[in-house]
Every structure is written in C-alpha cells, then in structure tokens.
Amino acid sequence: MSDSHRSYTDLVRDFYLVFQPIVLVDPSLKSQIEDYEVLLRExxxxxxxxxxxxxxxGNNEGNxxxxxxxxxxLRHVCLCxxxxxxxxxxxxxxxxxDSTLNFxxxxxxxxxxxxxxxxxxPSRVASMNNATMTEKLREIVGLGFSATLDDVDSGDNNLNVVTQSAPILIVSSSHCLHLMANRLHK
Known part of the structure; x- marks a missing residue:
C-alpha cells in the first residue's frame, strides 16, 4: 500500500455523515420529510x-x-x-x-x-466544460439515478449547462427556474 493511500485512508477515518432532512411544505403548510441530503463532516x-x-x-486514487x-x-444507511x-x-x-463511475x-x-x-x-480541471458535464450527467441518469445541478448560477453550474442538460436533470435553484420559465414564455 502506498504512503498516499495510507494518508487518504487516515483522512477518511476522520469523516462522518450527517443526514439533513429536506422538508416539503404544501400550500396548507403541512409538512413532511421528502428526503435527506447527505453532508460530509470531519x-x-x-x-x-x-x-x-x-x-x-485531487486524483483518482484518493477519490x-x-x-x-x-x-x-450509504449502503448501511439504506439497509437500516x-x-x-x-x-x-x-x-x-x-x-x-473512473472511481466515481465505479462508485x-x-x-x-x-x-x-x-x-x-x-x-x-468550480472545477480545477480545464477539461470540465459544459459538454463534458452534460455527458457525465447522461451517464449518471443512464444508471438510473436522478441528477441535480446544485445552486445554479454560481460556480460551474451556469445556465448554459442547464439548457444543454435540461431534458435529463432537475435544477436546484428557484432563481434559475424563474429565469427558465421567463425564457420559455418569450
């Protein structure tokens, strides 16, 4: 086992997960937990x-x-x-x-x-352009997962990615959904 692998393993041992409830509130103000966002913590x-x-x-081995x-x-939580x-x-x-696709x-x-x-x-890798992002989203959806671009209009999740990927994903930003609705009505 390489020193970097041992180092990655040691770092990951200090991590744990938090499950933040996502609450759906209907117009009558009744609420229910829709799902949970998994948050990484140390x-x-x-x-x-x-x-x-x-x-x-930073590299495939650590990832x-x-x-x-x-x-x-995740398997443990889903089993319980x-x-x-x-x-x-x-x-x-x-x-x-490749490790992400394997995951x-x-x-x-x-x-x-x-x-x-x-x-x-924002991606630190120049090869992550809108076309690459769309291709990766298609791979994720092709495996049966739903996919969401988080906080559209900040970082790498811009309106160009949304318009190229619209048929395959869910968008997480009321601001962006409003912009898309206005654009469709013009």
Whole structure:
C-alpha cells in the first residue's frame, strides 16, 4: 500500500455523515420529510473538511478511497432505513475519475433512492466544460439515478449547462427556474 493511500485512508477515518432532512411544505403548510441530503463532516471540527476533501479528490486514487468508504456508509444507511431517499453531493472534479463511475455502478441497485447533486464548486480541471458535464450527467441518469445541478448560477453550474442538460436533470435553484420559465414564455 502506498504512503498516499495510507494518508487518504487516515483522512477518511476522520469523516462522518450527517443526514439533513429536506422538508416539503404544501400550500396548507403541512409538512413532511421528502428526503435527506447527505453532508460530509470531519470529527475534529464537525464541519465540512474543505482542505482534506480537496486533497483527497485531487486524483483518482484518493477519490477511490473516499468513495469506497462513502459507498459502505450509504449502503448501511439504506439497509437500516429502507424507505429513506437521499441526495448525495459530487464535486464536478470527481466526475472526471473512473472511481466515481465505479462508485455509482456499485450503488446502481439503490439508484431509485439516490439523487446525485453536482455541486456548484468550480472545477480545477480545464477539461470540465459544459459538454463534458452534460455527458457525465447522461451517464449518471443512464444508471438510473436522478441528477441535480446544485445552486445554479454560481460556480460551474451556469445556465448554459442547464439548457444543454435540461431534458435529463432537475435544477436546484428557484432563481434559475424563474429565469427558465421567463425564457420559455418569450
């Protein structure tokens, strides 16, 4: 085992998951939990591990270690709570690695319970353009997952990606949905 692999494993051991309920409120103000957004946290700070996360997803090897752990955690939750639907976040950078497709293939049997949200984080890789993003979204949806662009109009999730990918995804931004509705009515 390489030193970097051991380092990635040690970092991931400090992570845990938080399940934030997404509540649907109808016009009569009745509410129910629609699903849960899965949030990554580190034990030492109880916050998102920005620095360690960026380091780990910097290459396929680190991303693979993280996603193997993540897959095991998600399977455990889905086994313990068989009716729960969850939203997982993937950084656009992760879409460029084979380990991410392997992760999704491994969870394909749970695809009807998992929505994949692509975060707005700007990609550090020049090869992540709108066409590449659309191709990756098609792969995710092709495996049976639903896909969402998170916080459209910030970071890499811009209106060009939305218009190219519209038939295959859900958009997470009331601002963007309003813009799209206005555009359709013109």
């Amino acid at each position: 034990k030492s700070t109880n916050a998102f591990p920005y620095k360690d996360f960026e380091y780990i997803i 693979s270690v993280l996603l193997q752990w993540f897959s095991a955690e 709570m068989p009716q729960v639907k969850i939203d997982i976040n993937l950084n656009p950078q992760q879409l460029l690695f 999704l293939n491994n969870l394909e049997d749970l695809a009807d319970r998992i929505n994949v949200e692509i975060t707005e984080t």
